[in-house]
Structures are given as structure tokens and as C-alpha cells.
Amino acid sequence: MAWKSVPLGEVVSVSIETVEIDPTAAYQMAGVYSFGRGLFRREPLSGAETSYKRFHKLSEGMIVLSQLKAWEGAIALVDKRHADCFLSTQFPTFRCDSVSADSEFIAWFLRLPSVWERLRQGARGMGARRDTVSPTKFLELEIPLPSLDEQHAIAQRLNYVEAHLQERATVLQALERETRAMLQNAFNKIVEGADYRPLGEVAPLVRRPVEVELDGEYPELGVRSFGKGTFHKPVLTGADVGNKRLFEIHDGDLLFNIVFAWEGAIAVPGEKDHQRVGSHRFLTCVPEPELATATFLRYYLLSPEGLHKIGTASPGGAGRNRTLGIKKAEQITVPVPSLEAQLGFDKLCALADEIQTIRAETAKEADALLPAMLHQIFEQQSSASAAPAGKTGNVVSLPVPSGRSEVDSRFKEAVLVAAIIKAFHEEGGQPLGNFRLQKAVYFARRFLGETVLDGEYLRKAAGPYNPTMRYSGGIKVALDKNWITPASGKYGPGHSPGAAIGEAQSWMDKYNFTQAAAWVRDKFKFKQKDIWELLATIDYAMLALSHQGTNPTSQAVLSYIDQDPEWHPKIAKLGLTEPAIQNAMVELESLFPAAIGAK
Incomplete structure (x- = not known):
């Protein structure tokens, strides 16, 4: 209505x-x-x-x-x-x-x-x-303003989503608190009666100087305070570095930012941080493999006792003038329980970090979900097709997803590919990789109202995958027409708009693909690759079940993925459980509200 x-x-x-x-x-x-x-x-x-x-x-x-x-x-x-x-x-x-x-x-x-x-x-x-x-x-x-019945239905749906998001957040917060308490109890037990030795003996300082070249590129690493881990700074050129000394940082180091160590700027870099660089203000200590692990030492140094010692070893004035002295850092005493006990504790730390990551990602997605639903309901749906104003005011109709813009040929698929590459290029100027391009085309087709993609896309390790798109379909045609071109950026290889992209614009407008491409970009540009894969996988499974005549509940979706040899590993990779799938289904309902009714 x-x-x-x-x-x-x-x-x-x-x-x-x-x-x-x-x-x-x-x-x-x-x-x-x-x-x-x-x-x-x-x-x-x-x-x-x-x-x-x-x-x-x-x-x-x-x-x-x-x-x-x-x-x-x-x-x-x-x-x-x-x-x-x-x-x-x-x-x-x-x-x-x-x-x-x-x-x-x-x-x-x-x-x-x-x-x-x-x-x-x-x-x-x-x-x-x-x-x-x-x-x-x-x-x-x-x-x-829709009809009163529709107002009731919309309000109930939004109330339901908000209540379930709050419930999940509460459960995850409680789980994280319990895990941290368990971690502290385990730590207290293994350090009881342990010997204390100077940090310089347990994890000596190791410097890896970098030879800076004027035309070189040097990705910097940062360390957040309060034990919040590492982060990636922009890439420096040799000209940016100037006379500054740089040192290489490796996966598994015990890393200190000496300016803020007293407030917990201590971290253990991971695989994604390996071989990034830091200035002379970043100390890299490497634990002796028979004595200690970096994760255990970090936990101790971030404890009240450890931070007190770090603070004592950081002379200077109040606040930002305090700096951890290298010699004083080497003299800080740390507990050294058995290596076996430390390795067991590291596993518990990994579990706690995983739970914290899940909670953070869930909170991030939840924070974005309700605003997205509100935007769709009140700003997209209500203004999609306004009629001329009359005596009763402006009358607007809800958009109806349909197959009018269905991608039913390789040419249309090429136009959609070009529209998506163009939309993402306009946002950040970086090439769009094949993984995201495959998923972006899938999401755009779903936005356009298509619901039979489970017959066209294959179940592959990275999620729904259309092999013809790359070798004879949309990507190949768009490349041949020079609408898109291979390119490489700071995130790796992909595609950017080609010299003839302007030729495709009239076709994009004709098929309404410009809107679909912009929608995918705006909805997914800040989401991590795992979220792209998760949503595409769950959506595909729901479509397949629906077409089989099976109600796509979270339990049915999990069973569908579990029984497929290609997709079974996703359960561990994406952390798929019924609550996680239910959470994804709530988001999919906001993205594609007319696609599938049951959850």
C-alpha cells in the first residue's frame, strides 16, 4: 500500500x-x-x-x-x-x-x-x-506514513531486531567477562612460586635496522595503549623517512612503544604485522625459546604489577614526557614458570582474544544494522517512487524487487561488473580484487531482486562463486571492451576502470546498475572479507533451502553447510553456530527484506 x-x-x-x-x-x-x-x-x-x-x-x-x-x-x-x-x-x-x-x-x-x-x-x-x-x-x-497495520508491523520488526541484538551483546559481554576471569585465575596459579628473572635475560632486545632507500616504501606499525594491540600506519616513502632510523618488526616479538609503555603500549605483533617497521622508539624483544613466550610476558607486563614496574622504569615528567629507558627495561624482573605452563596459558589467551574479536565484530555489525534498516525503511522505501503532490500530500510507493533488471546475459553482467568497479574506484581509488568483485556482483544481483542465484553460482571455498564470470562472462567481456582493466594497489591485484568506462555509462543507467553498484559499495565497503563471505554464504544457503521447499531456519542453514564437502570447513573458518547464523540472517533481512520470509 x-x-x-x-x-x-x-x-x-x-x-x-x-x-x-x-x-x-x-x-x-x-x-x-x-x-x-x-x-x-x-x-x-x-x-x-x-x-x-x-x-x-x-x-x-x-x-x-x-x-x-x-x-x-x-x-x-x-x-x-x-x-x-x-x-x-x-x-x-x-x-x-x-x-x-x-x-x-x-x-x-x-x-x-x-x-x-x-x-x-x-x-x-x-x-x-x-x-x-x-x-x-x-x-x-x-x-x-504507511497504513496503521504496516506501521505496527514495521515497529514490531525493529523492536524484535533491537531486542535480539541487545540479548546477543549481553551474552557475549558475560562470556568475555567469564573468560577474562578464568584467564586471571589460570595466570595466578602458574606464577605462584615461579622464579623472577630480568627481562633482558628472558627476552633480550633485538634490533633489525632497515636500510632506507629514497624510492622505497616502508609500512609502519603502531601500538595502541592500554593493551589494545597493534595497528597499521600509512606506508612511508624513503623521502618521508628522511634521516629517521627505522627497525623491522617480526611476528612474535614482544614490542614496546617506549613513549607510552607506561600506559600499556605493549603488544605481540601477528602475521599481518610481520616485517613492518617502527622508529627507534619501538623496542623489539625476542623471548628465549626455552624460557618464555611473548604472549605470557605481555600478559604479565600489562598486569597491575607489571605496569607498576614499567612505570618505575619510565622516568620523566607527568603524562606524555615519560619514556621507558632501554637499560631500565632490561632490568625489569618477570616471572618465569615452566614453558609448558606458559604455552597452555597462551592457548587460553588465544581463546579470550577470539571471544573479544567476535564480540567486537558483533557490536560493530549491530551498531550498523539498525541505522541501515531505518535508512532503508524511511529514506529508501518511502521515497523510491513519489507521485506528484495532490490535495492529500505526496504519495509514495514502496519499491518492489523484481527481475526487470535481471542479469540474464554476459553483456548485462559485464555492465554490472563495470558499474561496481567504477563505484568502488570513486570511493577510494583502489582496485577491487576478484574475491570482492565476485561477491559484489552477487550482492548487486540480490539487490536487483534475483532469487535464483543458487543455480548459477557454485559452492566454493570462498563462498558462492560464478566461474564463467571470469573466463567467458562479465569480467571477461568488460576486460575485452576496456571498460575495466587489471590493476594493482596497496591491497593487492584487482581491477580499476578502463579507458572506455564512459562507453558503459549509458548501459549502467538503462539497467539501473549504477544504483545497485553504489548500494553494494555503501553497504559493504567497511566490512571485512570474512563478513562478505559469511553473508553471501548464509544468503546462498537460505535461497537454496527455500527453493527446495525447506524452511531456512538457522538450524537448517547450519546443516546445509555442514553436509556440503566444499563448505563444511566454513563452520570452523567463519565460526558458524546457530546464534552466529541467526545474527547474519537478521542483517540479511535488512539488506534483502523481500527475498526470504522465514528465519
Whole structure:
């Protein structure tokens, strides 16, 4: 059914319950978080402690507006937990007309950053921190409004996704806490009674000077404080290096940034860090293989006892002037339990790191999922095909995924390949590798409404793979036409736009491939390769099961992958469990909402 665009004031009105303040009474105060994060409770306030004459009382179902911070998302729907709380008169309250609007649907709309920006533009004041949003400006907001039943359904779906994301986050946080506690208990046991020896004996300093050439390239490595590991800095040229001394860093070193070691800038580089470089401020110590492991030593040095010793060995003034002295570092004593015990502890550390990585990736994906769903529902779907304005306002229709732009020939596939290469090149200028190009074409075809790709794509180790695309299909045709060209960048080999890319533009527009390519780029550009593979694999399995007449539940998807000889290793590689698959399915539902109904 078509959506119509109406002023918020047509379905929401001011509804304020004012309470005169009694100096002898206590009031449970509330506050409104910015960025759409809802309400929170403040400390109770005595009526005698405030200069206000009256408060606004909250009740369930109200919408609360912070006039001071609405432009940065300080708007909330009152739930049961915050009913009967109080706010100052700077927080007007509103109610929805239940005949035409669902309050939860309205509240989700008000969590759109684009809505906050519109409020900011309409705010009055002198400078951002003094801008205020009046109730009148708030009610002038245009809102896309489907039928009441559809509003209910959308709100329930978003509530479901948010609840499950919060549940998963809580479970993973608890698991990480338990793992860290287990790790600390294990460490305490193995160091009990252990001998302490100078770090210089256990893990002596090893320098690997780099000979700098003017036309050379030198990828730098950094170390985060507070034990948060390494990170990659931009590649330096020989001219950038100048007279600075560089030293090579290897996988498995015990690495210190001497300027920030006192606040935990200590790490063990991994395979991806191998042979990167650091300045003279980076110390690389190599544990004697019969005495200690780098992971165990890092854990100790990041403990309160270890950091105290690092701090003592870092003379200097307050804050950033403290520097770990090389001689003093070598004299720091560290526990040296049996090597067998250390190796066992390293395995526990790897498990804890894996859990932390999973939680971080889950949190990252969860943080992106709801905004993506809101954008799709309120900004893409509701504005896809607006009709001319009439007496009843602008009427907009939801887009219907269909096969109208189906990639049903090698030529069309070549046009899509060219559109994707062009879109990604416009974003960062780097070539797009074959792995991501294969997946990007798959995702673009799904965006265009295709649901029979499981018959065209093969189940390969890297996920759904279309072999003809490279040797006789879209990639080959696009290369032959010089729409794309092989290229190599800092991330390795791939493809960039060719000299004749302009010839393909009219075809991209004709087939609506420009939009599809931009969608894939914007949705996936910041996702790691494993996430590309995970989502494509789960989506493919769901399609295949659906076409077989099997309900694609998370259990069915896991069984499908487990029973396929080519895909079975993915269970370990991608950490596939029913909860992980369910999480991916929630995201896929936001990406391709009309594709598959059941989970």
C-alpha cells in the first residue's frame, strides 16, 4: 500500500502533564540521551533543591523532546520503566493519535540522523550548544506514513531486531567477562612460586635496522595503549623517512612503544604485522625459546604489577614526557614458570582474544544494522517512487524487487561488473580484487531482486562463486571492451576502470546498475572479507533451502553447510553456530527484506 507524507503535527500533538512542585516532596528525575538512545533515570530531587516552579510528569507512550539537544537525537518514547518520572519544562511531551499513528513507529522514525539534521537546521539560537528546537518546528517535520497495520508491523520488526541484538551483546559481554576471569585465575596459579628473572635475560632486545632507500616504501606499525594491540600506519616513502632510523618488526616479538609503555603500549605483533617497521622508539624483544613466550610476558607486563614496574622504569615528567629507558627495561624482573605452563596459558589467551574479536565484530555489525534498516525503511522505501503532490500530500510507493533488471546475459553482467568497479574506484581509488568483485556482483544481483542465484553460482571455498564470470562472462567481456582493466594497489591485484568506462555509462543507467553498484559499495565497503563471505554464504544457503521447499531456519542453514564437502570447513573458518547464523540472517533481512520470509 502507498505511503503518504504528512507533517508530524497531523498525527502527533502536544500533551503535557504539569505538576506544581512541593518543597517537601521528592521527585524521581529522568533525562534523555542524545543519538536516539532513550531515557535514563537521574538521582531523585527534593522540591526544596530546585528553582523550578513546576515539572513535566511522564507517562507511558509519551514522546519526549529535549529542546536543547533534539538536534542531536535527544528524543525518546516513554516506556514503563520511566513512567511517573519527571523532567524540567525544557522537555515538552507529545502523544500520537492512535487512530492514524503507532507511537513506536513514530519513535523509530525520530531515531533517524537525517531527522536530527533537519531539526538542527530549524533550530534557533547562537551556536550549536545553545540551539533550541521548538515544539512548533518539531511538529513541522514531514514523516512518511504507511497504513496503521504496516506501521505496527514495521515497529514490531525493529523492536524484535533491537531486542535480539541487545540479548546477543549481553551474552557475549558475560562470556568475555567469564573468560577474562578464568584467564586471571589460570595466570595466578602458574606464577605462584615461579622464579623472577630480568627481562633482558628472558627476552633480550633485538634490533633489525632497515636500510632506507629514497624510492622505497616502508609500512609502519603502531601500538595502541592500554593493551589494545597493534595497528597499521600509512606506508612511508624513503623521502618521508628522511634521516629517521627505522627497525623491522617480526611476528612474535614482544614490542614496546617506549613513549607510552607506561600506559600499556605493549603488544605481540601477528602475521599481518610481520616485517613492518617502527622508529627507534619501538623496542623489539625476542623471548628465549626455552624460557618464555611473548604472549605470557605481555600478559604479565600489562598486569597491575607489571605496569607498576614499567612505570618505575619510565622516568620523566607527568603524562606524555615519560619514556621507558632501554637499560631500565632490561632490568625489569618477570616471572618465569615452566614453558609448558606458559604455552597452555597462551592457548587460553588465544581463546579470550577470539571471544573479544567476535564480540567486537558483533557490536560493530549491530551498531550498523539498525541505522541501515531505518535508512532503508524511511529514506529508501518511502521515497523510491513519489507521485506528484495532490490535495492529500505526496504519495509514495514502496519499491518492489523484481527481475526487470535481471542479469540474464554476459553483456548485462559485464555492465554490472563495470558499474561496481567504477563505484568502488570513486570511493577510494583502489582496485577491487576478484574475491570482492565476485561477491559484489552477487550482492548487486540480490539487490536487483534475483532469487535464483543458487543455480548459477557454485559452492566454493570462498563462498558462492560464478566461474564463467571470469573466463567467458562479465569480467571477461568488460576486460575485452576496456571498460575495466587489471590493476594493482596497496591491497593487492584487482581491477580499476578502463579507458572506455564512459562507453558503459549509458548501459549502467538503462539497467539501473549504477544504483545497485553504489548500494553494494555503501553497504559493504567497511566490512571485512570474512563478513562478505559469511553473508553471501548464509544468503546462498537460505535461497537454496527455500527453493527446495525447506524452511531456512538457522538450524537448517547450519546443516546445509555442514553436509556440503566444499563448505563444511566454513563452520570452523567463519565460526558458524546457530546464534552466529541467526545474527547474519537478521542483517540479511535488512539488506534483502523481500527475498526470504522465514528465519
